[in-house]
Amino acid sequence: MEVYLWQGRQPDDEQCTGSAQMRWNSERKCAMETVLQYCKEKNPRRPPPAYLILAGCEPLTFTNIFPYWERDASIPKAERNKVMLVKEALTQLSQLQYSIEELTGKPLPEGVDPLRLEDYLSDPDFKILLEMSRVEFNALPNWKQKNLKKSKGLF
Numbered sequence: 001m002e003v004y005l006w007q008g009r010q011p012d013d014e015q016c017t018g019s020a021q022m023r024w025n026s027e028r029k030c031a032m033e034t035v036l037q038y039c040k041e042k043n044p045r046r047p048p049p050a051y052l053i054l055a056g057c058e059p060l061t062f063t064n065i066f067p068y069w070e071r072d073a074s075i076p077k078a079e080r081n082k083v084m085l086v087k088e089a090l091t092q093l094s095q096l097q098y099s100i101e102e103l104t105g106k107p108l109p110e111g112v113d114p115l116r117l118e119d120y121l122s123d124p125d126f127k128i129l130l131e132m133s134r135v136e137f138n139a140l141p142n143w144k145q146k147n148l149k150k151s152k153g154l155f
């Protein structure tokens with residue numbers, strides 16, 4: 001037995017706000033946690049493998065379940081048939097710290113709140129980039145925090 005979690009397309013960065021992106025990631029995370037809990041309850045000793053299937057990247061083992069499945073011709077062949085274990089995807093989505101380079105580059109890592117990039121820095125990276133401790137930063141008025149983040153590329 002295998003369990004599949006199919007997810008639709010992620011909203012484009014140009015089409016959604018930071019809060020929409022966070023809602024999308026929160027819903028994805030909740031779905032993944034639910035699937036893993038289902039697998040654990042289905043067979044506590046040997047939970048069935050749970051796979052994350054992204055829209056347009058469905059493998060034959062998934063599409064063969066549905067007699068009238070039609071492939072999306074707009075998806076490049078290299079992107080098709082990508083399968084990932086739900087547990088691995090959830091680990092990536094739940095990561096708490098990233099390097100300065102990852103947070104100042106595009107695209108941002110999955111699951112990162114684009115309005116709170118400073119929260120994902122380690123304490124040493126925070127101090128290097130913003131030239132102050134978290135306590136000092138949090139004591140600043142919001143407008144100063146925002147201006148500082150903009151000047152350091154964290155916005």
